[in-house]
Amino acid sequence: MLKRFEELNRTIRNLHTVTGLLQSMGANTESVFDIEDNYRGSEQIKACLERVRAIPEALELMESRYLGPGIDLDQLSKLPKGTLGYNYATIMKTLNFDPDFYRIREISSDEDWLTMRMRKTHDIIHVISGFGPSGGELGVLSIQAVQIGYPVSIFLQTASLAMALKFRPEILPGITSQIARGMSMGLQIKPLITQRWEEGWDKPVKQWRQELNLTNPVIDEPYSMKNRLSQLDLDW
Numbered sequence: 396m397l398k399r400f401e402e403l404n405r406t407i408r409n410l411h412t413v414t415g416l417l418q419s420m421g422a423n424t425e426s427v428f429d430i431e432d433n434y435r436g437s438e439q440i441k442a443c444l445e446r447v448r449a450i451p452e453a454l455e456l457m458e459s460r461y462l463g464p465g466i467d468l469d470q471l472s473k474l475p476k477g478t479l480g481y482n483y484a485t486i487m488k489t490l491n492f493d494p495d496f497y498r499i500r501e502i503s504s505d506e507d508w509l510t511m512r513m514r515k516t517h518d519i520i521h522v523i524s525g526f527g528p529s530g531g532e533l534g535v536l537s538i539q540a541v542q543i544g545y546p547v548s549i550f551l552q553t554a555s556l557a558m559a560l561k562f563r564p565e566i567l568p569g570i571t572s573q574i575a576r577g578m579s580m581g582l583q584i585k586p587l588i589t590q591r592w593e594e595g596w597d598k599p600v601k602q603w604r605q606e607l608n609l610t611n612p613v614i615d616e617p618y619s620m621k622n623r624l625s626q627l628d629l630d631w
Contacts, residue, residue: 428498431547439546446543452589460508463593466494477630480596483522519592525613527623537577573618584609
């Protein structure tokens with residue numbers, strides 16, 4: 396009975412938070428962290444952790460608490476054009492995004508590590524996959540949902556569909572297309588949670604994609620990074 400009450404309370408808190416998030420059109424990232432933190436210690440995050448531990452490379456990163464070095468956009472900007480570091484830095488600077496935007500959590504458990512790793516690498520996955528920073532968010536969440544069942548990703552997917560169905564049914568085709576694209580990509584490519592991105596900043600994005608078996612990055616879709624930042628001269 397107590398567990399059922401805890402789950403109900405968690406769901407109510409998350410629904411309240413996601414309403415504010417959707418009203419801000421995704422701009423209020425603190426709401427995402429609130430939802431993420433709401434799943435702390437839940438059965439959902441425990442199931443997710445078991446999926447991560449079942450991947451040997453991910454388990455190694457988890458046990459070593461690998462987070463990689465800090466991100467210096469100025470240094471990454473000096474890398475050759477077409478590399479992951481150059482593309483990432485150029486996009487982040489153009490959008491005036493802070494690579495350290497995320498809420499810090501002290502790492503004292505496997506769950507803490509997973510949460511921090513997911514937060515740090517979120518924008519890197521946008522660059523690798525090609526999903527745009529606005530309008531392509533559900534695509535990235537869909538990759539995380541299908542690969543490891545990350546709770547906040549699944550919750551935001553479901554909530555976005557439900558809210559669109561009730562209040563803005565005209566945008567459902569775009570949302571469902573984006574989710575399907577992300578889930579298909581997630582099933583095809585290697586687990587992104589296993590990647591040491593920071594040790595391959597100097598590797599071309601195209602090489603990264605080839606090694607990940609990412610044969611169909613999001614390039615020309617309406618929710619693509621290229622469509623959102625068409626003014627940039629990047630090797631998409």
